[in-house]
Amino acid sequence: MTVTDAAPGQDLAAQFDRTIARDQRIEPRDWMPEKFRATMIRQIAQHAHSEIIGMQPEGNWITRAPSLRRKAILLAKVQDEAGHGLYLYSACETLGADRADLTERLISGRQKYSSIFNYPALTFADVGVIGWLVDGAAICNQVPLCRCSYGPYARAMIRICKEESFHQRQGYELLMTMMSGTAGQRAMVQDAVDRWWWPVLMMFGPPDRQSANTAQSMAWKIKRHGNDELRQRFVDMTVPQAEALGVTLPDPALRWNAGRGAHDFGEVDWDEMRQVVAGNGPCNAQRVARRKAAHDGGAWVREAAVAHAAKQARRAEQAEQAGEAGEGTAA
Numbered sequence: 001m002t003v004t005d006a007a008p009g010q011d012l013a014a015q016f017d018r019t020i021a022r023d024q025r026i027e028p029r030d031w032m033p034e035k036f037r038a039t040m041i042r043q044i045a046q047h048a049h050s051e052i053i054g055m056q057p058e059g060n061w062i063t064r065a066p067s068l069r070r071k072a073i074l075l076a077k078v079q080d081e082a083g084h085g086l087y088l089y090s091a092c093e094t095l096g097a098d099r100a101d102l103t104e105r106l107i108s109g110r111q112k113y114s115s116i117f118n119y120p121a122l123t124f125a126d127v128g129v130i131g132w133l134v135d136g137a138a139i140c141n142q143v144p145l146c147r148c149s150y151g152p153y154a155r156a157m158i159r160i161c162k163e164e165s166f167h168q169r170q171g172y173e174l175l176m177t178m179m180s181g182t183a184g185q186r187a188m189v190q191d192a193v194d195r196w197w198w199p200v201l202m203m204f205g206p207p208d209r210q211s212a213n214t215a216q217s218m219a220w221k222i223k224r225h226g227n228d229e230l231r232q233r234f235v236d237m238t239v240p241q242a243e244a245l246g247v248t249l250p251d252p253a254l255r256w257n258a259g260r261g262a263h264d265f266g267e268v269d270w271d272e273m274r275q276v277v278a279g280n281g282p283c284n285a286q287r288v289a290r291r292k293a294a295h296d297g298g299a300w301v302r303e304a305a306v307a308h309a310a311k312q313a314r315r316a317e318q319a320e321q322a323g324e325a326g327e328g329t330a331a
């Protein structure tokens with residue numbers, strides 16, 4: 001339903017509320033409260049930045065992949081992440097955001113990206129664990145976003161989730177292969193799981209009681225579940241996968257609670273998360289510096305693309321004018 005079609009004088013805010021209440025989508029030309037627009041830009045931009053920065057930890061392993069097969073898989077995965085970033089920047093543009101400005105905000109630290117990508121990928125087992133756990137957490141968080149109330153974001157998420165599913169499986173398959181290898185390979189996998197487990201739980205955001213945005217985002221049906229519910233769902237989904245793989249999740253408090261029908265688990269180190277989000281994680285400076293270098297290095301490509309588009313537009317205009325003049329002569 002497009003509220004811009006509404007009769008003059010109609011209460012646009014009430015119509016926005018009705019669209020949300022009926023579980024319909026808000027589309028780019030619809031009227032929306034400025035706070036809704038700002039929230040969507042904030043979340044989609046942060047998500048887009050995460051995809052683009054998220055190319056770095058795994059991208060570092062493309063030249064060192066142990067076989068042609070692993071290299072081809074990794075290359076495809078990292079390219080998918082670039083594609084996800086592009087869909088998401090486009091979704092942000094439908095809200096009036098400017099892509100160059102979004103990149104500037106990322107590079108200058110004024111917009112966030114997921115804390116998880118500020119941890120290093122130290123061995124090739126990390127590539128598998130990123131696929132299994134990081135992409136697994138991303139799926140848990142993003143499948144409900146396919147039903148988000150903002151149309152372009154919801155539609156982008158459908159394709160992204162399909163690709164994330166392949167990413168998760170390739171990670172798990174890589175780890176299965178390593179776990180059936182040597183004792184050294186199994187130790188590498190366990191070490192990677194030990195390092196990534198807690199940072200992955202941070203991906204879901206702070207506990208709901210401390211989350212600044214959850215209540216409003218749930219009322220607007222941007223978020224369909226709270227951060228804690230999705231974190232719990234991820235833990236419950238992952239425990240049997242860890243058992244099948246033969247690794248131990250590094251949490252002594254992790255155990256099945258029959259009463260709740262869910263796993264109990266230990267407290268995330270929220271101080272560490274705050275530090276990482278504030279820019280003080282192990283790789284924050286390196287990740288942003290590399291993104292800035294890539295952006296600066298691409299300046300000539302952007303300039304050439306703009307010059308090329310201007311030339312094409314000029315030629316099209318000249319051809320149109322020549323056509324009109326020709327028609328005039330023929331008549």
Ligand code: BYC
Nearest residue numbers: 047050051054113114115138202203204205211212213214
């Ligand atoms: N890291 O009120 P809250 C991927 C911020 S891409 C950093 O709960 P919200 C992948 C939050 O922004 C993974 N910051 O916020 C890519 C807020 O600060 P501001 C990215 C975090 O938005 C490549 C403040 O803390 N996924 O999976 O309601 C390869 C309070 O939080 C984090 C998405 O972006 C964090 N972990 O909920 C492989 C999914 N958590 O902005 C994989 C879409 C929270 O008020 N995003 N903050 O200054 C979301 O679902 C939500 O934005 C979040 C946070 C659940 C992340």
